[in-house]
Amino acid sequence: xxxxxxxxxxxxxxxxxxxxxxxxxxxxxxxxxxxxxxxxxxxxxxxxxxxxxxxxxxxxxxxxxxxxxxxxxxxxxxxxxxxxxxxxxxxxxxxxxxxxxxxxxxxxxxxxxxxxxxxxxxxxxxxxxxxxxxxxxxxxxxxxxxxxxxxxxxxxxxxxxxxxxxxxxxxxxxxxxxxxxxxxxxxxxxxxxxxxxxxxxxxxxxxx
Amino acid sequence: xxxxxxxxxxxxxxxxxxxxxxxxxxxxxxxxxxxxxxxxxxxxxxxxxxxxxxxxxxxxxxxxxxxxxxxxxxxxxxxxxxxxxxxxxxxxxxxxxxxxxxxxxxxxxxxxxxxxxxxxxxxxxxxxxxxxxxxxxxxxxxxxxxxxxxxxxxxxxxxxxxxxxxxxxxxxxxxxxxxxxxxxxxxxxxxxxxxxxxxxxxxxxxxxxxxxxxxxxxxxxxxxxxxxxxxxxxxxxxxxxxxxxxxxxxxxxxxxxxxxxxxxxxxxxxxxxxxxxxxxxxxxxxxxxxxxxxxxxxxxxxxxxxxxxxxxxxxxxxxxxxxxxxxxxxxxxxxxxxxxxxxxxxxxxxxxxxxxxxxxxxxxxxxxxxxxxxxxxxxxxxxxxxxxxxxxxxxxxxxxxxxxxxxxxxxxxxxxxxxxxxxxxxxxxxxxxxxxxxxxx
Numbered sequence: 001x002x003x004x005x006x007x008x009x010x011x012x013x014x015x016x017x018x019x020x021x022x023x024x025x026x027x028x029x030x031x032x033x034x035x036x037x038x039x040x041x042x043x044x045x046x047x048x049x050x051x052x053x054x055x056x057x058x059x060x061x062x063x064x065x066x067x068x069x070x071x072x073x074x075x076x077x078x079x080x081x082x083x084x085x086x087x088x089x090x091x092x093x094x095x096x097x098x099x100x101x102x103x104x105x106x107x108x109x110x111x112x113x114x115x116x117x118x119x120x121x122x123x124x125x126x127x128x129x130x131x132x133x134x135x136x137x138x139x140x141x142x143x144x145x146x147x148x149x150x151x152x153x154x155x156x157x158x159x160x161x162x163x164x165x166x167x168x169x170x171x172x173x174x175x176x177x178x179x180x181x182x183x184x185x186x187x188x189x190x191x192x193x194x195x196x197x198x199x200x201x202x203x204x205x206x207x208x
Numbered sequence: 209x210x211x212x213x214x215x216x217x218x219x220x221x222x223x224x225x226x227x228x229x230x231x232x233x234x235x236x237x238x239x240x241x242x243x244x245x246x247x248x249x250x251x252x253x254x255x256x257x258x259x260x261x262x263x264x265x266x267x268x269x270x271x272x273x274x275x276x277x278x279x280x281x282x283x284x285x286x287x288x289x290x291x292x293x294x295x296x297x298x299x300x301x302x303x304x305x306x307x308x309x310x311x312x313x314x315x316x317x318x319x320x321x322x323x324x325x326x327x328x329x330x331x332x333x334x335x336x337x338x339x340x341x342x343x344x345x346x347x348x349x350x351x352x353x354x355x356x357x358x359x360x361x362x363x364x365x366x367x368x369x370x371x372x373x374x375x376x377x378x379x380x381x382x383x384x385x386x387x388x389x390x391x392x393x394x395x396x397x398x399x400x401x402x403x404x405x406x407x408x409x410x411x412x413x414x415x416x417x418x419x420x421x422x423x424x425x426x427x428x429x430x431x432x433x434x435x436x437x438x439x440x441x442x443x444x445x446x447x448x449x450x451x452x453x454x455x456x457x458x459x460x461x462x463x464x465x466x467x468x469x470x471x472x473x474x475x476x477x478x479x480x481x482x483x484x485x486x487x488x489x490x491x492x493x494x495x496x497x498x499x500x501x502x503x504x505x506x507x508x509x510x511x512x513x514x515x516x517x518x519x520x521x522x523x524x525x526x527x528x529x530x531x532x533x534x535x536x537x538x539x540x541x542x543x544x545x546x547x548x549x550x551x552x553x554x555x556x557x558x559x560x561x562x563x564x565x566x567x568x569x570x571x572x573x574x575x576x577x578x579x580x581x582x583x584x585x586x587x588x589x590x591x592x593x594x595x596x597x598x599x600x601x602x603x604x605x606x607x608x609x610x611x612x613x614x615x616x617x618x619x620x621x622x623x624x625x626x627x628x629x630x631x632x633x634x635x636x637x638x639x640x641x642x643x644x645x646x647x648x649x
Contacts, residue, residue, distance in 0.1 A: 041647050048556075050643040073561030078558015085646065089549035091214065093221030102209040106558040111209070148557070 001026040001188050002047070002156060006056035016054070020045055022206060026061075026155065029179060029189040031198055034208030040192040043208070044160045047190070048081050049073050061155050067138055078107035081097040082149030082187070084178070086161035088141040090133035096120070096144055097129045099122065100151050119147045122184075123177055139170040150181050157182050159191040163198065175201050209564060215570040218543075222308035230579045233533030236590040237618060238590065244614050245591045247518060249606050254280065254507060256394045256502055259330040259476075262485065264501045265297055265492045266288070266474035271501035272510060278474035279503050281319055281395045282602060285311050289498055290472035291404070296491050297475050302484035305330075308472040310407045313367040318353055318603060320367050320383075320400045322407040322472075329474070331394040337361055338387030344405040344458040348387035352397040352605065359385050365400075367410065378410045398603045401402025408470055409461050435561060495641070496631070529625065536575060536629035540568065544633050552642040565638040572630020573623060580622035584615060 007019040018038040024030060034040050047058055049065045058065045060080060068076055090099045100116045120126040123143040128136060136144060139153040142162065149157055159178060163171040175191075175198055182189035191198065199205070219226045257280050269286030276283035291308060298306040307330065310322035321327070325340050328348075338361045341348050349359055359365065363385045363591050366377040378530035383406070389396055477488065489500035544551075551564050592608025 045643045045646070050556075050646070071562065074555060074560045075558050077556065083556050089553045091217075091550050091553070092547075093217040094214070098209060098217070102214065102554075103557045105209045106554065106563075108558070159573075 001028075001061055002137045002190070003059040004047070004056065005045060005059075007043075007053050007058065008055040009039070009046060009051065009115045010054040011039075011042070017042055019046075019056075019208065020206065024188050024190070024204075026188055027183070027186050028181060028204060029202060030204035030206060031202040032190060032192045032208065033194065033199070034192075035194055038208045040194070040208060041160055044083075044158050044190075044192045047156075048083055048158055049077055075108065078103075079152060080155050082152070082154040082157045084142070084157070084159040084162045086164055088145035090141075090144070090148075092132070092134050095130050096125075096133055096136075099133060099144070100148060103148045103151050109152055116147070116151065119150060119181075120144075122181065123147055138165060138207070139173070142170070142174055143167065146174070146177055146181065150185060150187075153185050154187055157189045159186045159189070159193075161193050161195065162191065163193065163195050168197065170189050171195070171197055210439070211567045211570060212574075215567050215574055218567075218571055219545075219574060225535075225543070226575060229536040229539055229575055229629075230582070232528060232535055233576060233579030233622065234583040234586065235581055236525050236529035236532055237622065238587045239521060239528065239586035240618065241480055241519050241583060241615065242591055242594075243518060243525070245587065245608070245610070246594075246606070246613055248612055249610070253604055256392075257281075257331075257401065258503060258507075259394070260478055261330065261476045261503055262482075263477040263488060263492075264474050264477045264503060265477065265498055266501065268497055268499045271499065272506045274474060274499070274501050274638050275503045275506040277311065278476065281311075281321075281399065282604075285473045286499075287497075288312075288473055289475075290468065291470045291472045292467045293495065293498075294472070294475050296495070297477055297488065300488055300491075302480050303488065304478045304480040305476075307406055307476040307478075309476060310404055310471070311405065311472050311473045313369060313410070314371050315353070315365055315367060315383075315400050316357065316401060317368075317372060318356075318398055319371065320347070320407075322402050322404045324404070327401065327476070328389070328396065329522075331392055331480075333392050333394070333396045334390045335387050336390040338385070340387055341402050341406075342386070343561060344403055344409050344462070345381055345383050346386040347383040347400050347402045348389060349385055349400045350389055350397040351391040353400055354388045359388075361385055361388065367418075381410055398606070404470075404472065405458070405462055408465050409458055412461055412465050433520060434549060449510065529621075532579070533625045533629045536572060536626075537632070540572065540630055540633040541636070544568070544636060548640055548645050551637050551640050552645040555640075555642045556646075561638045564640070565634045568634035568637045569627065569630045570625040572634075574626075576622045576626030576629070577619075582617055584618075 002022070002024045004019060004022045006021065009017045011017055019039070020127045032040065032043065042051065046053050048060070050070065052066070063076065065073065091102065094102065097113070097116060104111055117126060117129070120129060124145060125140055125143050128140060128144070133141065133144065157178070162178065165173055166174060176189070178189060179201070259279070261279055264274055266278060267285070267287030268377050273283045274286045277285050294306070294308070297303060305326050307324055307326045309327065311319060313320040318554070328340060335348065336351065338348070353359060364382040366379050366382050369378065383402060391397055479485065485502070489502070492498050492500035527618050554564055588608040588625040590608070591606070595606035595608060
């Protein structure tokens with residue numbers, strides 16, 4: 001489902017990051033571990049097409065990201081990849097519901113309040129449906145960003161340090177949510193992290 | 209969730225900075241538009257009221273004043289001239305029409321103008337009801353007057369002495385309305401017209417010494433007069449039907465009025481040929497106590513005087529609009545700093561660079577078009593309110609409900625300002641490196 005071949009990225013002229021070849025089946029869940037500064041975020045950006053590799057290629061569901069460009073790549077990302085960041089960001093002018101509507105329409109889907117409500121209920125934040133995103137707590141924000149990553153039922157969910165800003169309770173809750181939701185939507189889940197609290201929850205691990 | 213809606217939500221989300229930009233732009237539009245609406249209508253009035261008059265012969269004084277008074281019915285008369293001594297103008301072979309006007313009395317502050325039927329023709333006035341005046345003390349009134357004071361054919365009214373709201377009235381001799389003119393959008397609408405003889409008769413033995421003098425009386429006298437006036441009205445109504453106008457009486461009075469004391473305020477002259485301007489003004493200026501004023505020249509000079517003032521207002525409005533544009537630009541650039549993550553997130557969700565670019569540009573456009581619409585709304589509303597004040601003071605009717613083609617240019621200008629202010633922020637949003645933005649947590 002996800003395959004990287006000979007992936008390299010020139011961070012500057014001197015510093016070149018190279019990544020091991022990886023291949024994941026549809027529905028698999030894996031941790032990508034590495035200390036700070038070893039290029040975890042860079043890898044995630046390469047996998048999601050936010051960065052172009054200097055060498056090598058990324059295939060998602062058979063599509064070579066190198067062959068997509070401009071708005072096609074943006075659209076592909078919106079449809080096929082859900083991303084969760086360490087610090088969640090939203091369009092502050094919009095409510096939770098409107099942010100999720102936006103995620104749906106930008107990916108070319110219809111507005112679907114029922115699926116939004118279901119998702120928010122699964123993440124136990126249905127009561128925040130009409131709240132402005134500024135008013136949410138950090139844990140609630142992370143849940144909404146998970147909802148946003150899942151709302152278009154993407155094939156791939158990428159998470160960049162999703163738990164490092166959370167306390168232990170929230171950490172466990174968020175990881176469990178990510179795992180169960182990914183499973184429910186049959187999405188491949190890759191979590192890039194240096195957070196050792198997660199190690200025990202995953203069988204599949206890649207060390208950078 | 210289309211981009212338009214997101215742009216709109218973003219504007220509403222920042223009410224202070226959006227409001228400031230909006231208010232500045234609106235103010236600029238209002239200043240420009242009210243200036244345009246006023247000057248457009250003043251120009252139109254001056255054009256409509258010029259009546260093709262080539263020359264005005266009046267008592268010595270300010271030429272501009274005599275033009276404003278006798279042609280545009282705004283200023284006060286410069287004095288009176290002897291009607292018999294204006295023969296040189298009436299007989300001049302190159303003169304088409306020499307129309308006498310006599311100004312000095314009013315009805316509830318609206319002017320009673322004594323003249324000949326040629327005056328009505330000057331403005332292509334048509335009788336809507338009744339007829340033009342014939343006998344002394346018959347009056348044909350303008351459409352606005354008829355409407356305003358609900359004067360019908362057969363109604364009687366007393367002329368007031370002077371041009372302001374006067375207290376002294378010619379109560380013994382009342383005017384009778386014999387006709388009402390059609391609306392012509394000229395001075396005719398706000399005048400009460402009568403014959404020269406009417407004025408001569410009313411002022412017989414009454415040394416009426418030029419116009420414009422207000423009669424000053426004490427408050428007590430005023431109240432007493434008011435009470436009398438009310439009685440008068442009752443009296444009028446009671447005697448309305450069996451009162452007969454004895455024109456022979458007037459003839460008798462007229463006979464006793466010496467030609468030397470028959471005065472007019474001015475002669476309005478139209479030329480048969482423009483060559484008349486080389487002789488007639490000279491004759492008039494050389495006649496004792498008289499002067500000639502050419503409306504075209506006087507009005508051109510007046511506009512020349514006003515022009516810089518209008519220009520200054522225009523420059524001020526431009527400045528405000530430039531400030532509005534700058535404020536919009538700065539506000540958007542500032543908000544972009546906070547919103548770089550939002551833009552990155554939108555891109556993550558599948559928005560293309562063009563979409564992000566359009567969203568920011570649309571915010572500028574929405575603000576400027578909204579500012580324009582509010583500006584247009586308040587300008588016309590303000591003009592309409594202002595017009596009552598103008599009408600009270602100048603007896604010219606203005607309106608806020610006219611639409612100028614310049615308003616389209618203003619809309620184009622507003623759109624341009626929206627684009628100019630938002631273009632750089634939009635380009636910046638377009639160029640946002642999302643990977644870098646998201647890495648700098």
